[in-house]
Amino acid sequence: MLRRRRSRLVNLTFAALVLLAVFLFLRSRSSRPRYVPSGFDWTQAPVFHPPGPIKPLPDGEPRPLPSVQAPLSAFTNPSEPDPRRDAVLQTFKRSYEAYKTYAWGHDELAPVTRQGRDPSGGYGATLMETLDTLWIMGLKSEFYEAAAFAAAVDFTKPNAGAVGLFETTVRNLAGLLSAYDLSAEEALLHKATDLGNMLYIAFDTPNRLPGFWLNWQEAWKGDQKAGTNEASSLSTSLCLEFTRLSQLTGDPKYYDATDRITRFLERMKPQSKLQGMWPTTIDYQNEYVWGDTFSLGAGADSLYEYLPKMFALLGGLDPTYETLYRGAADTASKFLLFRPMLPDGQDILFAGDARVVSDAIEVHPEFQHLTCFAGGMFGLGGKLFGISEHLDIGERLARGCAWAYTQFPTGLMPERFTLLPCGSRSGCAWDENRWLQEGNKKLNKGWGYIRDSRYNLRPEAIESVFLLYRMTGKEEYRDLAWEMWQGIMKSTRSDIAHCGIRDVTESGKPAKSDDMESFWLAATLKYFYLIFSPPDLIHLDEFVFNTRGHPFRRPV
Incomplete structure (x- = not known):
């Protein structure tokens, strides 16, 4: 009798578990995002300048590339998350909840006035950029809620009649692609294709090189033209996203569109006044490289960042990107990188600007927070192409x-x-007299002037610190990250989320700006979370990050 009762109890328990599993499965299916097409099918838009033959993606099996991430043995306690990760997670939850409460569906949150703003076309940039962060942090309920919204966004017309091609690509399109790469939710790939077809219209110009804006009125009349004085990173930083869209959809037209820009860079190399690099502004319309200022900072940054990343994303099948990277990195290393004169002689590097005047090269040691990405770029190039000096440069830039x-x-x-x-990059002795004559006595020794004293929650510094941690396994980078984290927490916390700071030199409570840009949730907090996570979470040999911190799967 007792055995029969036990057997009946076991059967009932098993049946209950089966019913629970079915319920959870059906609920998960019902909560999955459903693709809703935009109000207009952009593949039906008129084409005034047909592209001609479409170049296919490189053919063949991906090459076995060198490992980017350090071996597991290089990491301390690799299987355990660092307890500091929870502080990052709680900060993310608080900031995301504020966005949901006050700015849901808007491009970004204004955390002081507690309202949503739409500076990027009104397509919900923060929401789309946060999808992959939600997935990575294990916040699946929040992910599916946001994914349902994203999969139904109508990419018919922006609020202002035009959108920035670069920003919409690296934010919205990249966010959708990365979320699909992580979750395999087909609705997100359909929506990414929807957006990709809209952005593809920007290439309908006489020379198939796009302008800064995708303007609907100009596109509909066939009046689009490339710019004559545009940032060099504008068109050259679309290739990662458009190539990934082609890889996922099997349609080569997106890859073909941005590959034409790569070939333009190749053709323009002999024109450049600083061989190996391109000036910060380019005449795309007349295909002329006339500028005399060269930088790894604003206006040029992601041009160089994407060279080794494209090599990785294409599985090493296009050697063009290695050639372009080597030339650019060697030139930047020779003319732009400098070691500061400091009392304690710290072995760190920064990247300034160079200007070519007649036959002379003037180097200006002004650094930008944006340029902090360069540590990760040099590290990636050093790893992929076996250049040990570049890995060392990357470490010194990240530590700087x-x-x-x-x-x-x-x-x-x-x-x-x-x-x-x-x-010299090998260093120099401290010169007190030089400091008294050239330095800023209001700042620490070694500093010159501060042109822009703001801090707006940028990710580039923690990005490189995270990447160099993963590339080397050195625990010191997590300690550096934590020190950075404490400063950010102390100075940027607002009543509901986090804000930019107007002047980092202020003591006490610095004045805050009413800004929480989408990259706070999309990249800054993601990199902090990842550096305190086990190293197999978003492994660098399996993923490559776009310029806004969105990981794309590499063909391996």
Whole structure:
């Protein structure tokens, strides 16, 4: 009798578990995002300048590329998340909840006035950019809620009649693609294709090179033209996203569109006044490289960032990207990188600008927070192409950015500043007289002036610190990250979320700006979360990050 009762109990328990599993399965299916097409099918738009033959993606099996991430043995306690990760997670939850409450569906949250804003076309940039962060952090309920909204966004017309091609690509399109790469939710790929077809219209110009804006009125009349004085990173930083869209859909037209820009860069190399690099502004319309200023900062940054990343995404099948990277990185290393003169002789690097005047090259040691990405770029190039010197450069650049956070009472780095440079990257002795004559006595020794004292929650510094941690396994990078984190928490916290800071040199409670840009949730907090996570979460040999922190799967 007792055996029969036990058997009946076991059967009932098993049946209950089966019913629970079916219920959870059906609920998960019902909560999955449903693709809703935009109000207009952009593949039906008129074409005034047909592209001609479409170039297919490179053919063949991906090459076995060198490992980017350090071996598991290089990491301390690789199977356990660092307890500091929970602090990042709680901060993310608080910031995301504020966005949901006050700005759901808008491009970004204004955390002081507690309202939504739409500076990027009104397509919900923060929401789309946060999808992959939600997935990575294990917030699946929040992910599916946001994915349902994203899959139904109508990419028919922007609020202002035009959208920035670059920003919409690296934010919205990349966010959708990355979320699909992680979740395999087909609705997100359909919506990414929907958006990709809209953005593809921007290439309908006489020379198939796009302009800064995708303007609907001009597109409908066939009046689109490439710009004559555009940032060099504008068109050249679309290739990662458009190539990934072609890889996922099997339609090569997106890859073909941006590959034409790569070939343009190749053709223009001999025109450049600083061989190996391209000026910060380019005449795309007349296909002329006339500028005399060269930088890894604003206007040029992601042009160079995407060279090794495209090599990885294409599985090493297009050697063009290695050739272009080597030329650019070697030139930047020779003319732009400098070691600051500091009392303690710290072995760190920064990247300034160069200007070609007649036959002379003038180097200006002004650094930008944006340029902190360069540590990760040099590290990736060093790993992929077996250039040990570049990995060393990447480490010194990443440590330099982390060091700059420690130099101010807020614990934050300003947007633009100068440091007194040594004459050689091998260093120099401290010169007190030079400091008294050229330095800024209101700042720590070694500093020049601060052109822009703001901090707006940027991700580039923690991006490189995270990447160099994963590339080397050195625990010191997590300690550097935590020190940066404490400064950010101390100075940017607002009543409901986090804000940019107007002046990092202020003591006490610095004045805040009414901004929480989408990259706070999309990239800054994601990189902090990942550096304190086990190293197999978003492994660098399986993923490559776009310029806004969105991981795309590599063909391996």
